[in-house]
Amino acid sequence: MKRLLSILCLALFASGAWAGGVTVSNPWIRYLPGGAPSAGYFTLHNGTDHKVRLTGAHCDAFGRTMLHRSVEKDGVSRMIHVDGVDAAPGKDIRFQPGGYHVMFMMPKHALKIGSRMPVTLHFADRPDMKVEFTVRPPSAQ
Amino acid sequence: MSLSAQHRPRLLWAAALAFLAALALAGCSKPAPQFKLSDITGQMPPLKFRLHDASGHVVTQDDYRGKITLLFFGYTHCPDVCPTTLAKMAQVFKALGRKADQASLLFVTVDPQHDSLRKLKTYCAAFNPHFVPLRAQGAPLKALKQRYHVYVHKHVKPDGDYVIDHSASIYIFDRKGRIRLLASGNESVDTIAGDLTRLINGA
Numbered sequence: 001m002k003r004l005l006s007i008l009c010l011a012l013f014a015s016g017a018w019a020g021g022v023t024v025s026n027p028w029i030r031y032l033p034g035g036a037p038s039a040g041y042f043t044l045h046n047g048t049d050h051k052v053r054l055t056g057a058h059c060d061a062f063g064r065t066m067l068h069r070s071v072e073k074d075g076v077s078r079m080i081h082v083d084g085v086d087a088a089p090g091k092d093i094r095f096q097p098g099g100y101h102v103m104f105m106m107p108k109h110a111l112k113i114g115s116r117m118p119v120t121l122h123f124a125d126r127p128d129m130k131v132e133f134t135v136r137p138p139s140a141q
Numbered sequence: 142m143s144l145s146a147q148h149r150p151r152l153l154w155a156a157a158l159a160f161l162a163a164l165a166l167a168g169c170s171k172p173a174p175q176f177k178l179s180d181i182t183g184q185m186p187p188l189k190f191r192l193h194d195a196s197g198h199v200v201t202q203d204d205y206r207g208k209i210t211l212l213f214f215g216y217t218h219c220p221d222v223c224p225t226t227l228a229k230m231a232q233v234f235k236a237l238g239r240k241a242d243q244a245s246l247l248f249v250t251v252d253p254q255h256d257s258l259r260k261l262k263t264y265c266a267a268f269n270p271h272f273v274p275l276r277a278q279g280a281p282l283k284a285l286k287q288r289y290h291v292y293v294h295k296h297v298k299p300d301g302d303y304v305i306d307h308s309a310s311i312y313i314f315d316r317k318g319r320i321r322l323l324a325s326g327n328e329s330v331d332t333i334a335g336d337l338t339r340l341i342n343g344a
Contacts, residue, residue, distance in 0.1 A: 030224055034263045037220040064302075070221045075325065076292050077222040077309035097225035098326065104220075105302070138224060138267040139231035 019129045021048035022087075027119070027133040029104060030140055031111045038111070039068075040102035040119065040133055041095045046087035053124035054093065055084040059133075061117055063106030070098055084124060097141065111135045174344035177332045178313070179323040188212070188318035190285050192249065192275040195262035200275065202318050209244040209340050211324075212312040214291050216252035217264045222309055226326035229333075230311070231269040236334040243341050246272045249285065251293045251307050253278045315340055 017024045027042035046052045057065045067082045085100060087093045095101050102119070111117065116132040123129070174180075188202040188210055202210075211230070215223035227248070234241045248265050250256040253276050256264075261274030277285070286293060294306045313322040313336075321340060324333050 030228070032217075032220075032224060032264070033267045034217065034260050036217045036264065039220040039224065068221065072222070072309055072325075072327070075308055075310045076306055077326075078306045079219075079221065079304045097228070098222060101221045139228045139269070141225075141228050141232060 017129060017131045020126065022046055022052055022123075022126070022129065024121070024129065024131045027131050028136045028140070029111070029117060029133045030138060031113050031135050032138055033110075035107055037103055037105040038107070039097070040104055041097060042131070042133070043095070044087055044093045044121075046089055046091055046093075049089050051089065052087045052126065053084045054087070054121060055124050056122040057102045058120045058122070059104060059117060061108055061111070062104040063108065065105070065119075066103045067100070068103045069100050072098070113137050174339055176322055176336045176339065176344075178328060178336045180321065181323050182319065182321050185290075185312070185320040186288055187320065188314045189288065190249075190275075190277075191281050192277040192285070193258065195258050195265075195274050197258060205245055205247075205314075206318060207316050209316060209337060210314040210318070211244065211246040212249065212289070212314070213246060214249050214251050214286070214293070214307055215309075216250050216305055216307070217256050217260055218252060218303070219305065222326065226309065226311070227265075227268045227272065229326060229330060230272070232330045233333045233337065234269050234271050236330055237337060237341075240338060240341050241271055244271065244337060246311075247275050248272055249275045249277075249282075251282075251286075251291070251305060252295075253282065313337070313340070 023045045025043045025045070027040065029040040030038050032038050044054065056067060059065055067085065069080045069082050071078050071080060085093050093100065113135050115135050117135060119131050119133050121129045121131055188205070191199060191201050194200045213226065230246055237244065250261060256276060258276055261276060265272040265274040289312055291308045292306065295303055297303045309326055311324040312320065313324060315321050322336055
C-alpha cells in the first residue's frame with residue numbers, strides 16, 4: 001500500500017505540479033519560429049475548499065508574459081487581456097488552444113522542441129507555483 | 142358520393158404509382174454533394190488575388206488553377222488562434238496523405254507592416270510544406286479583404302504592443318476557383334479532411 005501511494009505521488013509529480021491542493025497538469029508551450037509570441041496551455045485543478053485566482057505568469061526565457069483569452073464570435077476571432085482567472089473549489093480551469101492561454105512574448109532565445117521551460121504561476125491569495133512547461137512543435141494540438 | 146369498395150383498391154394503386162414515379166424522378170437528378178462544412182457555393186466571388194509570395198514574385202489565382210485552394214487570413218504576431226488553426230490544418234493535410242499535393246493553403250497576412258516575406262516563409266514552413274505565405278500592402282490587400290468580407294481591426298496598446306481582431310474562417314475554392322466551403326477552425330480534423338477529399342475527388 002505504501003509502495004502504491006509513493007508510486008501515485010511520483011506519477012502526480014511527474015505529470016505536472018502540485019501545491020497545497022492546487023495541481024497543474026499537461027503544461028505545454030507551442031514553439032513558433034522567428035521570435036513570434038507563443039501560447040502556453042495547461043489544466044489547473046483547484047483541490048482546495050476555497051476559490052483560487054490565477055493572476056499571472058513569469059518565465060525568464062521571455063521578455064513579457066500575459067494571461068489572454070481568445071474568443072470567436074460571428075467568425076471573427078478576438079484576443080482579450082485578462083487580469084485573472086478564477087477556479088472554484090473542486091473545479092478546473094483549462095488553458096487550451098482557442099481559449100484561455102498564457103501569452104509568452106519577446107523570446108530571449110530560440111526554444112528547443114522537447115525541452116522543459118520553468119514557469120512561475122502567480123496567484124491572488126496563495127504563494128507562487130513553479131511549473132515546467134514542455135516545448136512542443138508548431139503543429140501540436 | 143361515397144367510394145365503393147370496388148374503387149378503393151384502384152385509388153391505392155394510383156397513389157402507389159405516383160409515389161414510385163416521384164422516387165424515380167428524385168433518383169434521376171444528381172444529388173447535391175453532402176458536405177459537413179458550410180456549403181457556400183455561389184455565395185461569394187471566385188478566387189481572385191494579386192499578392193507576393195515568399196520569393197517576392199507576384200502570384201495570382203491562375204497559379205492555383207487546378208488545385209483545391211484554401212484561403213486563410215492571419216498574422217504571425219498572433220499567439221493562439223492563428224497557430225492553433227494552422228496546427229489543425231497541418232493535421233488535415235497530413236490526413237489527406239498523397240492527395241495533399243492537390244491542395245494548397247494560402248496564408249495571407251493581415252499585418253504586412255510587421256510580417257516580412259522572410260518571416261512569413263519561416264513561419265508557414267514550420268507547419269506544413271503545402272502552406273503558402275502571401276503578402277500585399279495597400280490596395281491589393283484591401284481589395285482582397287473586401288472581396289471576401291474579411292474583417293480586420295488592429296488595437297494598439299499604450300505600450301506599443303498590439304492585437305488584431307480578424308476573420309478566422311478558411312475559404313475553400315475548387316479546382317476552377319469557385320467558392321465552395323467555409324470552414325471554422327473549430328471543426329474537427331476528420332470533418333475538414335473529409336470535405337477536402339470530396340472536393341479533390343470532384344464533388
